[in-house]
Amino acid sequence: MEKKYKIGYTTGVFDMFHIGHLNILKRAKEQCDFLIVGVTTDELCLLRKNKKPIIPENERIEIVSAIKYVDKVVLQTDMNKINAVKEHNADAVFVGSDWKGTDAWLEYEKQFASVGCSVVYLDHTDGISSSVLRERINKL
Numbered sequence: 001m002e003k004k005y006k007i008g009y010t011t012g013v014f015d016m017f018h019i020g021h022l023n024i025l026k027r028a029k030e031q032c033d034f035l036i037v038g039v040t041t042d043e044l045c046l047l048r049k050n051k052k053p054i055i056p057e058n059e060r061i062e063i064v065s066a067i068k069y070v071d072k073v074v075l076q077t078d079m080n081k082i083n084a085v086k087e088h089n090a091d092a093v094f095v096g097s098d099w100k101g102t103d104a105w106l107e108y109e110k111q112f113a114s115v116g117c118s119v120v121y122l123d124h125t126d127g128i129s130s131s132v133l134r135e136r137i138n139k140l
Helices: 019-027 040-049 056-067 079-090 103-113 130-139
Strands: 007-013 030-040 072-076 092-096 118-122
Touching: 007 019, 007 079, 007 118, 019 030, 019 092, 019 118, 030 040, 030 056, 056 072, 072 079, 079 103, 092 103, 103 118
Parallel strands: 007 030, 007 092, 030 072, 092 118
Antiparallel strands: none
């Protein structure tokens, strides 16, 4: 079966890897021949979310690299997504549907379109996130 896109790109922290993460990667790979995943550095996560991941970046990279849907893992060291699209020649960027319609992603759609790249919004897996897992752990 021919895929709609040649090179797909997605990013995430992938802390406490869970079924929601796996679903996003699987759905992305179903639509592209080659999937590149940017794993957010500990430093960028701390800067953006004001919290350090529980799983260190080198281990998160190893975990994501072992997933059969992932063809290549790169470090996401900044939020300049247009540079990443150009650097990796991506013709699709996959992101959770919770970002659809936000100012930031409407702007990304315009930027990506200028270099022939589409934004594909993937459904979020309800009831699971790293934040939900943190809450569950804190209640133990």
